[in-house]
Amino acid sequence: MxxxxxxxxxxxxxxxxxxxxxxxxxxxxxxEGTRQDLDRMIDATTPWLEHALADGSYRGWLAQKTGGHVVAGGGILVSSWPAGPxxxxxxxxxxxxVYTEPEFRNAGLARRLMSLMIRTLKDEGFTSVVLHASDAGRYLYETLGFMPTNEMRLRLK
Known part of the structure; x- marks a missing residue:
């Protein structure tokens, strides 16, 4: 497309x-998740996102067709974190x-969004950025220079 x-x-x-x-x-x-899990996720995230967009701790970018339909998007979450070496x-x-609606995939939208977010972070003086990659997005992220890290996760519930 x-x-x-x-x-x-x-x-x-x-x-x-x-x-x-x-x-x-x-x-x-x-x-990932059942319908109920995803419903709860949306319920919990709605007030957080509205606040984070308003205060700038979450900044998002959207790919929008001329007619107004948003077909892709992504965002940056900046949070307090201790300095490292x-x-x-x-x-x-x-x-x-980072998400692109299925009928608009493979048109370079995710790459455009990612490049914009990376450039924004570089301009703001960040020296690194992290993300969690889906299997579908991993190749794109690798072509942009992302590398696997040593992060691990333990589910406590």
């Missing part, structure tokens, strides 16, 4: 329903919510 009639724009608090819909679709595509900032950037 050609992407020449699609523009990338910044998200605002009114875009919360679209971002949340994409977030849910992202987890559904990965086969190679990054002396006391904040950490995480790219989250």
């Amino acid at each position: 050609p992407s020449d009639d699609i523009v990338i724009r910044s998200a605002n608090p009114e875009d919360s329903p679209t971002i949340l819909r994409h977030r849910r679709c992202m987890f559904e595509d990965m086969g 190679f990054d002396h900032r006391t904040s950490r950037a995480v790219i989250i919510n």
Whole structure:
């Protein structure tokens, strides 16, 4: 699908329903969570996202067709984090919510969004960014220079 009639724009608090819909679709595509799990996720995330978009701790970008339909998006979450030996900032950037609607995949939209977010973080002086990759997104992230890390997870529930 050609992407020449699609523009990338910044998200605002009114875009919360679209971002949340994409977030849910992202987890559904990965086969993560039951319907009830995803319903609870959306219920819990809605007020958080509205607040985070308003205060700037979450910044999102959306790929929008000329007619107004948003077909892809992604965002940056910046949070307080202790400095490390190679990054002396006391904040950490995480790219989250990268999603492209199925009929618009393989048109370069995720690459455009990722490149914009990476450039934004570089311009702000960040020296690294992390993300969690789905199997479908891993190749793109690797072509952009992302590498696996030693992160591990223990589910406490």
